[in-house]
Amino acid sequence: MSDFRIETKCVQGGYTPGNGEPRQIPIIQSTTFKYETSEDMGKLFDLEASGYFYSRLQNPTCDTVAAKIAALEGGTAAMLLSSGQAASFFSIFNLASCGDHVVSSSSIYGGTYNLFAVTMKRMGIEFTFVSPDCTEDELNAAFRPNTKAVFGETIANPALTVLDIEKFAKAAHAHGVPLIIDNTFATPVNCRPFEWGADIVTHSTTKYMDGHGAAVGGCIVDSGKFDWFAHADKFPGLTTPDDSYHGVTYAERFGLEGAFITKATAQLMRDFGAVQSPQSAFYLNLGLESLHVRMARHCENGLAVAQYLESNAKIAWVNYPSLPSSKYYELAQKYLPNGSCGVVSFGVKGGRTAAETFMKHLRVAAIETHVADARTCCLHPASATHRQMNDEELLAAGVPSDLVRFSCGIESKEDLIADIEQALSHV
Numbered sequence: 001m002s003d004f005r006i007e008t009k010c011v012q013g014g015y016t017p018g019n020g021e022p023r024q025i026p027i028i029q030s031t032t033f034k035y036e037t038s039e040d041m042g043k044l045f046d047l048e049a050s051g052y053f054y055s056r057l058q059n060p061t062c063d064t065v066a067a068k069i070a071a072l073e074g075g076t077a078a079m080l081l082s083s084g085q086a087a088s089f090f091s092i093f094n095l096a097s098c099g100d101h102v103v104s105s106s107s108i109y110g111g112t113y114n115l116f117a118v119t120m121k122r123m124g125i126e127f128t129f130v131s132p133d134c135t136e137d138e139l140n141a142a143f144r145p146n147t148k149a150v151f152g153e154t155i156a157n158p159a160l161t162v163l164d165i166e167k168f169a170k171a172a173h174a175h176g177v178p179l180i181i182d183n184t185f186a187t188p189v190n191c192r193p194f195e196w197g198a199d200i201v202t203h204s205t206t207k208y209m210d211g212h213g214a215a216v217g218g219c220i221v222d223s224g225k226f227d228w229f230a231h232a233d234k235f236p237g238l239t240t241p242d243d244s245y246h247g248v249t250y251a252e253r254f255g256l257e258g259a260f261i262t263k264a265t266a267q268l269m270r271d272f273g274a275v276q277s278p279q280s281a282f283y284l285n286l287g288l289e290s291l292h293v294r295m296a297r298h299c300e301n302g303l304a305v306a307q308y309l310e311s312n313a314k315i316a317w318v319n320y321p322s323l324p325s326s327k328y329y330e331l332a333q334k335y336l337p338n339g340s341c342g343v344v345s346f347g348v349k350g351g352r353t354a355a356e357t358f359m360k361h362l363r364v365a366a367i368e369t370h371v372a373d374a375r376t377c378c379l380h381p382a383s384a385t386h387r388q389m390n391d392e393e394l395l396a397a398g399v400p401s402d403l404v405r406f407s408c409g410i411e412s413k414e415d416l417i418a419d420i421e422q423a424l425s426h427v
């Protein structure tokens with residue numbers, strides 16, 4: 001499958017049925033798996049043999065879909081998780097523990113920011129947030145001797161900043177740590193961060209990968225390229241024996257290609273249990289089969305809507321990375337030459353009240369907290385997710401009170417634009 005193009009991998013990756021086997025991936029709806037002898041099972045618990053024993057750690061349906069996502073990203077191993085939040089948490093906690101430090105872009109999903117700045121801080125892991133637009137010197141200055149990883153988003157939700165992945169990878173590697181990229185908004189169809197030096201990729205599969213608003217999920221993919229032994233003192237969890245598995249050393253036993261995901265499965269999934277159900281993995285796979293077709297349409301609609309908004313006198317400003325007027329246009333051309341995503345943000349002249357009036361009159365676009373769905377949806381953060389903040393606080397958070405986040409679905413772009421036009425006529 002690895003020599004095929006991404007479109008073919010979307011449809012057929014991860015699963016090759018044998019003679020007479022189901023064409024669609026089987027849903028293995030079973031918590032547990034049967035063995036003939038206790039010795040057989042013991043080998044699984046010692047990580048000496050691979051196989052399934054309990055779906056809290058691994059399930060064949062989930063592994064099939066994870067293998068497809070690994071193929072799409074060009075990675076060596078992957079795992080599914082219950083949500084994007086779980087994926088972000090595991091990706092860091094698999095490397096850093098109490099007393100450690102992580103450098104993160106400040107332009108990241110709000111839920112991830114809270115996880116890092118509040119919850120993981122309570123666990124003793126400190127984060128330094130740097131602007132995605134910082135200079136190399138500013139970025140290098142953020143590192144400490146106990147830094148264990150660097151984190152950023154290809155296209156940030158909701159700020160739509162585009163990360164200079166090569167710049168962040170260079171700094172991470174100069175300090176002997178991996179770069180973790182949340183690739184949710186771009187998807188591997190539009191950007192494969194491993195090709196630009198990233199080491200680990202995470203996803204909220206809830207968004208474009210599922211694409212139908214059907215199942216919450218997450219994924220972590222390893223490139224297999226980061227040399228844990230070259231920085232053995234920083235990553236004892238991968239390079240020294242794990243007492244909870246009779247002294248297995250992950251990077252030794254599973255190689256660079258398998259160590260990260262095996263450790264995250266064997267330790268973190270065992271202890272935290274943030275699994276994806278096989279049923280959800282099946283829905284996710286249905287979404288992945290059309291990801292390449294949908295992404296092209298999301299981007300076509302996003303660009304058309306952004307261009308229309310830019311030409312409309314009732315609109316104060318438009319933010320869309322693939323617009324030539326965007327501050328991120330050059331980076332988008334480099335990392336996202338085939339298109340960025342379907343999400344456009346903009347301000348309606350007249351501020352908060354005008355934004356609310358506009359949204360109330362939309363008929364195709366629905367008001368939802370969700371994004372990256374086949375159906376167009378939109379949100380006014382100032383009156384929803386960020387409603388506890390006053391106008392000054394909103395500005396400081398990069399979410400002005402007139403901001404509308406508009407997630408273009410895969411409907412007709414003419415209908416989307418006509419809908420926006422009629423809703424604006426009420427403003």
Ligand SMILES: *Cc1c(COP(=O)(O)O)cnc(C)c1O
Nearest residue numbers: 083084085109157184204206217
């Ligand atoms: C939604 C989102 C998350 C969190 O994912 P959930 O599946 O909602 O837990 C993380 N990162 C990005 C970029 C997101 O858009």
